[in-house]
Amino acid sequence: xxxxxxxxxxxxxxxFISPWIVGFLVFTxxxxxxxxxxxxxxxxxxxxxxxxxFDNFKELLEDDKVALALRNTFIFAAMSVPAxxxxxxxxxxxxxxxxxxxxxxxTAFFLPKMTPPVAIGVLFxxxxxxxxxxxxxxxxxxxxxxxxxxxDPSWVKPGLVMMSLWTVGGSVIILLAALRxxxxxxxxxxxxxxxxxxxxxxxxTIPMISGAMFFVFxxxxxxxxxxxxxxxxAFFGSGNTTYSNDAALFYAIYLFQQAFQFLHxxxxxxxxxxxxVIIMIVTFIQIRVTQRFVYYEAETR
Amino acid sequence: xxxxxxPAPRLDPATAVAVETVEVxxxxxxxxxxxxxxxxLLYAALSLITLAFVYPFVWLLSASFxxxxxxxxxxxxxxxxxxxxxxxxxxxxxxxxxxxxxxLVTLLATAAVTVxxxxxxxxxxxxxxxxxxxxxxxxxxxxxxxxxxxMIPTYLIWxxxxxxxTLTPLWAGNLFGSAFYIFLLRQFFLGLPRDVFEAARIDxxxxxxxxxxxxxxxxxxxxxxxxxFEFQAAWTDLMRPLIYLRDSEDFxxxxxxxxxxxxxxxxxxxxxxxxxxxxxxxxVPMIVLFFLxxxxxxxxxxxxxxxx
Numbered sequence: 001x002x003x004x005x006x007x008x009x010x011x012x013x014x015x016f017i018s019p020w021i022v023g024f025l026v027f028t029x030x031x032x033x034x035x036x037x038x039x040x041x042x043x044x045x046x047x048x049x050x051x052x053x054f055d056n057f058k059e060l061l062e063d064d065k066v067a068l069a070l071r072n073t074f075i076f077a078a079m080s081v082p083a084x085x086x087x088x089x090x091x092x093x094x095x096x097x098x099x100x101x102x103x104x105x106x107t108a109f110f111l112p113k114m115t116p117p118v119a120i121g122v123l124f125x126x127x128x129x130x131x132x133x134x135x136x137x138x139x140x141x142x143x144x145x146x147x148x149x150x151x152d153p154s155w156v157k158p159g160l161v162m163m164s165l166w167t168v169g170g171s172v173i174i175l176l177a178a179l180r181x182x183x184x185x186x187x188x189x190x191x192x193x194x195x196x197x198x199x200x201x202x203x204x205t206i207p208m209i210s211g212a213m214f215f216v217f218x219x220x221x222x223x224x225x226x227x228x229x230x231x232x233x234a235f236f237g238s239g240n241t242t243y244s245n246d247a248a249l250f251y252a253i254y255l256f257q258q259a260f261q262f263l264h265x266x267x268x269x270x271x272x273x274x275x276x277v278i279i280m281i282v283t284f285i286q287i288r289v290t291q292r293f294v295y296y297e298a299e300t301r
Numbered sequence: 302x303x304x305x306x307x308p309a310p311r312l313d314p315a316t317a318v319a320v321e322t323v324e325v326x327x328x329x330x331x332x333x334x335x336x337x338x339x340x341x342l343l344y345a346a347l348s349l350i351t352l353a354f355v356y357p358f359v360w361l362l363s364a365s366f367x368x369x370x371x372x373x374x375x376x377x378x379x380x381x382x383x384x385x386x387x388x389x390x391x392x393x394x395x396x397x398x399x400x401x402x403x404x405l406v407t408l409l410a411t412a413a414v415t416v417x418x419x420x421x422x423x424x425x426x427x428x429x430x431x432x433x434x435x436x437x438x439x440x441x442x443x444x445x446x447x448x449x450x451x452m453i454p455t456y457l458i459w460x461x462x463x464x465x466x467t468l469t470p471l472w473a474g475n476l477f478g479s480a481f482y483i484f485l486l487r488q489f490f491l492g493l494p495r496d497v498f499e500a501a502r503i504d505x506x507x508x509x510x511x512x513x514x515x516x517x518x519x520x521x522x523x524x525x526x527x528x529x530f531e532f533q534a535a536w537t538d539l540m541r542p543l544i545y546l547r548d549s550e551d552f553x554x555x556x557x558x559x560x561x562x563x564x565x566x567x568x569x570x571x572x573x574x575x576x577x578x579x580x581x582x583x584x585v586p587m588i589v590l591f592f593l594x595x596x597x598x599x600x601x602x603x604x605x606x607x608x609x
Contacts, residue, residue, distance in 0.1 A: 009428050012424075020421040026458070111358070127360065
């Protein structure tokens with residue numbers, strides 16, 4: 001009888017789970033394997049895939065644009081992820097100190113996160129415009145001659161990084177929630193021991209929210225490696241218009257162009273697998289390096 | 302979770318004891334005056350930052366009411382106020398069709414993912430079966446997979462089904478649940494008291510009834526979070542409309558905005574006022590959505606961080 005109940009329960013569970021099982025097989029498992037197969041072929045959608053061995057991967061190593069896109073993506077990630085983490089931590093700390101009054105400010109900080117990425121790309125072009133944009137206008141009032149953010153190759157990425165800071169609101173909320181969960185007793189005890197403000201922040205606050213910081217760090221990194229919409233909107237023509245800007249050519253953008261504008265599906269598949277491996281390696285390194293600094297409450301219980 | 306709405310009480314017994322100890326020990330009293338000054342500085346800093354975060358919206362909105370020659374004048378209040386840009390956008394682009402497509406896709410995507418993810422999450426939280434944790438581990442693992450790895454074969458599947466060029470690929474994949482929402486909803490289901498469901502079972506409810514009539518109503522907050530997140534994701538998506546939509550008439554608003562950037566921006570005729578105005582039209586619904594569901598957005602995101 002027990003076994004019968006259990007098998008009935010299993011059947012019911014599988015019925016509920018079945019949409020995901022079907023979706024997983026059709027839209028995840030099969031595509032992952034098929035991309036792997038395509039990466040060893042030449043495929044233009046019209047003709048059948050032609051097996052070419054490791055040619056795509058060899059070509060990838062020699063493709064200047066792949067090297068450029070990888071360099072751009074790494075530089076962007078290396079600048080934007082730490083900047084986002086620091087800014088969101090600073091904002092979360094400010095909000096936490098504001099206590100009850102923080103609600104209004106929290107709303108204001110989060111609002112940009114609602115902006116569609118296309119509109120963010122547009123805003124970037126407008127606000128960072130070298131001649132008449134808002135940023136350079138403001139810099140001008142304090143006597144600084146601002147750079148051509150949207151055209152000068154050496155300023156495009158710093159500009160995009162600054163723009164990405166506009167949408168840190170989500171991370172701020174995550175870190176603020178973690179800050180609110182730090183037990184007040186710890187601060188009280190520290191105060192009794194004579195710890196000052198900075199000492200408390202450094203020795204209590206930061207360790208206690210290191211788990212949330214770690215989460216934000218990893219998620220932001222994975223997102224940075226897949227950056228697409230904002231830069232694509234601002235710098236790359238879709239359809240018939242073909243303007244482009246090498247300084248903003250991120251890996252995901254080049255992959256998209258290879259797949260859906262040049263119809264090099266095999267080559268793009270190889271690029272996708274390389275991206276996957278890169279993200280896995282980077283995440284693995286991040287976990288190994290940062291884990292020593294992350295404090296998990298459970299460890300002490 | 303509740304900590305977000307109600308700031309932690311400042312004076313629980315433990316604190317009171319600590320404060321007393323401090324006074325007895327003749328420690329310097331908390332710097333009252335400095336604190337007040339500090340608070341003013343804090344509010345000043347927060348207000349300045351708020352200005353930086355909100356001003357781009359104000360700038361964009363203001364620019365959309367300026368004539369072509371004044372778009373870049375960086376004035377807060379337009380020197381010449383005009384609604385012409387909104388008329389031009391309507392004439393230059395099939396904006397009504399774009400809005401209709403976007404609303405349709407967004408509603409379908411939201412409904413599909415909310416219902417299917419809830420079902421799957423329920424399957425993973427209420428029932429016990431062999432291999433459950435392993436299977437759920439697979440669900441979590443799929444969240445790590447970059448979209449690029451599945452993008453091409455997914456396109457080929459929709460192509461084989463003759464759906465490229467239609468709106469179907471933008472939402473139909475949502476019928477099979479989405480790992481992130483399954484995770485979110487499962488966390489919520491696991492927090493519900495089991496007795497309620499056993500009581501319903503004794504009253505003769507079958508599995509489906511327990512799910513739809515007992516579990517779903519109790520899960521409303523998490524369902525709202527799921528729906529709001531997906532509404533935003535579907536409305537703002539650019540990649541999939543770029544891949545799947547061919548004719549301007551079929552575009553969603555973000556895809557349409559991109560085509561306007563191509564046509565009237567650097568690549569084209571330099572009519573930035575049209576791009577500005579279309580950006581406002583694309584963004585405003587999301588701002589409205591946020592103010593409608595603000596609390597749920599904030600709670601949903603905070604949960605993501607603490608559970609992840």
